[in-house]
Amino acid sequence: MIEQAELIKYFLLESEDYVNTLIEGIEELENKGFNYETLEVLYRTTHTLKGSASIVKFNKIASLAHKLEDLFEALIKKEIPDDLSLLNIIRKVVNIIISLINEIVQYNEEKSEIDEKLIALIDEIVNKKTITKVEEVSETYSPLPTINSVRVDLNLIDSILGILSEIIVQKNILIDREKELTNLVEVILQGGKKLFNEIVSFSERYWLTPISDKSRVLDTFFTDFSDLEFDRYDEYHIFTRKISEITNDINEGLSELISFSENLSSNFKTLNKEITNLKDNLLSLRMLPIGRLLSKISEAIKDIANTLGKDISIEIKGGDIKIDKPVLDLLHEPLIHVLRNAIDHGIETPQERLALGKPQKGNIKLNAKKEGKYVVISIADDGRGIDTEKVKQRAIEKGLLNPQQAIQMSKDEILSYIFVPGFSTSEDVDFQSGRGMGLDIVKTVIAKLKGTIEVYSEIHKNTTFIIKIPQSLSITNLLIFMSSSLEFAVPINYIEEILTIDDFPNVKDERVINHKSRVIPVKIFSEIYLSSNGKPLEKGYIIVFNFSGIRKALLVDDILGQEEATIYSLGKFLEGLNQYLGYVISSKGNPRFVIDPVKIFEEDFSFNLPLHLYRENVVYSGRVLIVDDSISVRKSLQALLEAKNLKVYTAKDGLEALSILEEKNVDLIITDLEMPVMHGYEFISRIRKDERFNDLPIVVLTSRGTKKHQEKAIDLGADGFLVKPFDEKTITELLERFNIIENLIF
Amino acid sequence: MDEEIRQERHFCVFGVGEREFLIPKESVVQILDITKIFPIPGSPDYIVGALPVRGKIVPAIDLAKVYNIERINYSENKLLVLEVEGDKIGILSDITPFFVSFDKEIVVEDYLDPKKLYEELKVKQPSSNKNNENIL
Numbered sequence: 022m023i024e025q026a027e028l029i030k031y032f033l034l035e036s037e038d039y040v041n042t043l044i045e046g047i048e049e050l051e052n053k054g055f056n057y058e059t060l061e062v063l064y065r066t067t068h069t070l071k072g073s074a075s076i077v078k079f080n081k082i083a084s085l086a087h088k089l090e091d092l093f094e095a096l097i098k099k100e101i102p103d104d105l106s107l108l109n110i111i112r113k114v115v116n117i118i119i120s121l122i123n124e125i126v127q128y129n130e131e132k133s134e135i136d137e138k139l140i141a142l143i144d145e146i147v148n149k150k151t152i153t154k155v156e157e158v159s160e161t162y163s164p165l166p167t168i169n170s171v172r173v174d175l176n177l178i179d180s181i182l183g184i185l186s187e188i189i190v191q192k193n194i195l196i197d198r199e200k201e202l203t204n205l206v207e208v209i210l211q212g213g214k215k216l217f218n219e220i221v222s223f224s225e226r227y228w229l230t231p232i233s234d235k236s237r238v239l240d241t242f243f244t245d246f247s248d249l250e251f252d253r254y255d256e257y258h259i260f261t262r263k264i265s266e267i268t269n270d271i272n273e274g275l276s277e278l279i280s281f282s283e284n285l286s287s288n289f290k291t292l293n294k295e296i297t298n299l300k301d302n303l304l305s306l307r308m309l310p311i312g313r314l315l316s317k318i319s320e321a322i323k324d325i326a327n328t329l330g331k332d333i334s335i336e337i338k339g340g341d342i343k344i345d346k347p348v349l350d351l352l353h354e355p356l357i358h359v360l361r362n363a364i365d366h367g368i369e370t371p372q373e374r375l376a377l378g379k380p381q382k383g384n385i386k387l388n389a390k391k392e393g394k395y396v397v398i399s400i401a402d403d404g405r406g407i408d409t410e411k412v413k414q415r416a417i418e419k420g421l422l423n424p425q426q427a428i429q430m431s432k433d434e435i436l437s438y439i440f441v442p443g444f445s446t447s448e449d450v451d452f453q454s455g456r457g458m459g460l461d462i463v464k465t466v467i468a469k470l471k472g473t474i475e476v477y478s479e480i481h482k483n484t485t486f487i488i489k490i491p492q493s494l495s496i497t498n499l500l501i502f503m504s505s506s507l508e509f510a511v512p513i514n515y516i517e518e519i520l521t522i523d524d525f526p527n528v529k530d531e532r533v534i535n536h537k538s539r540v541i542p543v544k545i546f547s548e549i550y551l552s553s554n555g556k557p558l559e560k561g562y563i564i565v566f567n568f569s570g571i572r573k574a575l576l577v578d579d580i581l582g583q584e585e586a587t588i589y590s591l592g593k594f595l596e597g598l599n600q601y602l603g604y605v606i607s608s609k610g611n612p613r614f615v616i617d618p619v620k621i622f623e624e625d626f627s628f629n630l631p632l633h634l635y636r637e638n639v640v641y642s643g644r645v646l647i648v649d650d651s652i653s654v655r656k657s658l659q660a661l662l663e664a665k666n667l668k669v670y671t672a673k674d675g676l677e678a679l680s681i682l683e684e685k686n687v688d689l690i691i692t693d694l695e696m697p698v699m700h701g702y703e704f705i706s707r708i709r710k711d712e713r714f715n716d717l718p719i720v721v722l723t724s725r726g727t728k729k730h731q732e733k734a735i736d737l738g739a740d741g742f743l744v745k746p747f748d749e750k751t752i753t754e755l756l757e758r759f760n761i762i763e764n765l766i767f
Numbered sequence: 768m769d770e771e772i773r774q775e776r777h778f779c780v781f782g783v784g785e786r787e788f789l790i791p792k793e794s795v796v797q798i799l800d801i802t803k804i805f806p807i808p809g810s811p812d813y814i815v816g817a818l819p820v821r822g823k824i825v826p827a828i829d830l831a832k833v834y835n836i837e838r839i840n841y842s843e844n845k846l847l848v849l850e851v852e853g854d855k856i857g858i859l860s861d862i863t864p865f866f867v868s869f870d871k872e873i874v875v876e877d878y879l880d881p882k883k884l885y886e887e888l889k890v891k892q893p894s895s896n897k898n899n900e901n902i903l
Contacts, residue, residue, distance in 0.1 A: 182822075183821050183822045183823065184821065184822075185822075186821070186822030187821045187822050189822075190819070190822070505808075507805075507806065507808065549809075589822075589823060589824075591824075592826075592854045592855070593852065593853075593854045593889070594826055594851075594854050594856050594885065594888075594889050594890065595807070595810070595814075595826055595890050596890070597889065597890030597891045598807065598809055598810055598890050600809055601809075604817075604824060606819060606822055610819055611805060611819065612805050612817055612819050612824045614807065614808070651832070651835065651837075652812045652832060653835055673812075695837075695838070724837065
């Protein structure tokens with residue numbers, strides 16, 4: 022029942038607003054006279070208040086609000102004269118509502134009885150459409166209870182979470198630094214020990230050696246004694262004595278330092294725990310009970326049902342299940358859609374229902390329950406159900422389904438066609454529910470919430486929609502993996518299993534694996550993103566995805582683990598990078614981009630796909646690697662070379678070029694000198710140090726034309742030197758010089 | 768990039784290679800030291816990566832790639848963070864950006880309109896590759 026108490030809390034919060042709106046509205050009517058706008062506001066407010074009160078079963082408030090609603094409705098329709106004396110009645114009702122609210126705060130229930138005379142009076146006014154008798158009592162409002170809570174803008178919570186994540190980042194840095202400190206202390210301690218030992222053994226040894234003349238302290242006191250007659254302290258003695266004293270001091274300081282760093286560690290641990298606590302608490306602030314949404318929607322739907330001449334009751338269960346506020350907001354549309362469908366096309370008219378032997382009132386059950394991290398909402402109506410035969414025919418008519426396929430399909434499979442874009446079982450398109458275009462949009466919205474929607478139906482009996490969505494949008498279960506020394510994440514919901522490359526040694530060449538008698542195509546993640554600073558794979562894992570029965574696999578370098586994290590959107594500027602769902606921030610504060618597995622395997626994806634994947638089969642007369650940080654140079658040179666039937670690889674810097682050399686055979690390198698990460702000189706010297714590339718021609722293409730630049734390049738092992746800008750002729754000559762395009766002749 | 772300005776009189780000056788650009792002061796939200804930039808695989812060339820700021824990321828744009836400006840060396844960079852239509856983008860500056868004011872009447876050279884820049888450089892769907900070449 023704790024959850025019920027929570028619902029009451031929300032109701033109290035809301036009711037405070039409603040009552041204030043009512044009071045303001047009534048004042049306005051009094052001052053400005055009766056006007057449509059104000060009446061409309063009052064009408065809506067009482068309507069919502071009625072709805073909210075009935076969810077938490079405060080029937081007295083609900084029925085009072087209902088009476089007021091009737092009254093305002095009649096006033097709007099001008100069925101009753103706008104007599105200012107009506108305001109007294111309204112005030113009286115509002116006052117009773119306020120005292121009921123006060124009772125709820127105090128006793129958790131509505132205690133006082135409703136003044137039946139007042140109700141009767143309102144009924145009479147509304148029904149007879151005349152104001153028979155009005156008491157002249159001036160009402161003053163009793164004060165509303167003070168409720169121990171404040172409303173907070175969601176953005177504020179988000180910005181606090183933002184600040185918190187920065188704190189977490191800083192905390193993690195601190196914790197790392199703390200480890201450094203411990204190591205440092207350890208190093209100093211070892212050094213100190215050595216020093217101490219050294220000094221002790223030195224002074225012991227020294228003590229026994231005779232004093233040399235040079236270092237003798239010239240003290241006239243001692244000149245009379247021989248060495249054996251008096252223990253003499255020369256400078257070394259004094260020095261060693263002092264040093265060992267200092268060493269002792271240092272030792273003491275060191276042991277203090279150790280206990281200090283130990284204390285610090287435990288402080289950090291506590292801090293860590295508290296910050297985690299804080300984050301969890303903050304996240305729970307965003308969660309609201311789904312009942313608020315369900316009841317709001319059901320009120321709206323009941324109204325629509327009335328206007329359509331259908332009689333329905335709506336049962337809500339599981340209203341206390343909590344769900345992230347943004348999810349809640351996004352759920353509104355799809356739920357309305359599904360419910361509208363139910364009353365438009367599911368529930369029969371009362372006459373039809375009676376004829377069918379069903380209860381006159383149609384029944385819709387709205388059920389929410391929790392399944393792990395998901396919330397499952399079912400919407401069940403006892404209407405006419407969905408005719409799968411009709412669905413099948415229509416899907417075939419619309420060309421969505423071919424007749425042969427349809428024969429083998431199960432009822433449920435056929436039913437799922439109602440979610441396909443452009444499908445509609447009803448010929449007439451109702452603009453409000455957007456029939457036909459409706460359910461596919463519902464599906465899209467649900468998919469955006471990382472959820473699923475299914476439908477089950479028995480003809481003439483019932484239809485049930487089941488929506489399953491994660492409880493919180495902000496937290497997704499992710500697999501963290503590594504590729505080309507970069508960390509990425511992928512949502513685990515499509516992942517079926519993870520295999521190691523050891524079991525499939527040929528996967529890199531074959532690009533498929535044969536697993537559990539299935540042939541699964543494999544993509545290599547680092548190849549999809551050309552920018553690999555890649556050392557060759559040492560480890561390797563194959564992530565197998567299951568997209569509704571279609572299996573695809575992705576080869577990655579390493580798996581770092583699983584994590585629950587908040588996915589942030591990339592923002593409008595980067596949203597074109599639709600291969601990413603967003604990004605998460607690791608505990609170290611590094612961003613990890615969350616890949617969208619569906620996009621990775623979409624065959625027509627086009628982001629930075631290396632050209633050679635498409636062209637590998639063509640016979641080239643030669644292969645050239647262009648290394649330049651300027652994209653325009655790379656592109657223009659590439660176009661020029663490709664026109665000569667050459668295979669071209671490009672790299673942005675020396676490091677990238679080296680990794681390409683590891684994997685591809687190249688006949689010529691054309692490299693710039695000034696590049697980030699690894700410049701041209703270093704690149705050339707690295708290549709020349711590698712025996713495999715001893716004979717590989719390297720040509721420098723640079724805007725630095727001085728002799729000094731040139732000589733240095735040649736010294737390091739470059740075979741040619743060109744100064745930008747280049748033209749086709751110089752490039753052709755160059756290629757001929759290195760026999761790259763002689764093959765062109767045949 | 769010459770453009771007549773309307774209301775703006777305060778500018779932020781930043782440098783790319785040997786060139787300097789002006790941008791209206793109002794659109795500048797932050798100037799950051801660049802500690803570490805994380806590459807965004809698959810993004811156009813001129814987006815050198817993302818910089819984490821307060822648990823969010825800001826894309827870092829290198830205008831040298833856009834306007835084909837040669838860099839002598841990669842000295843310490845600053846990131847000029849602009850806010851355009853509620854979105855934050857960062858521009859690499861080779862100098863520490865500073866603010867200047869001009870009379871309304873003066874026509875400012877090398878003026879960048881943040882909104883235009885944003886629209887031009889925004890990563891477009893679905894193929895980003897073609898678009899960034901148009902810019903060059």
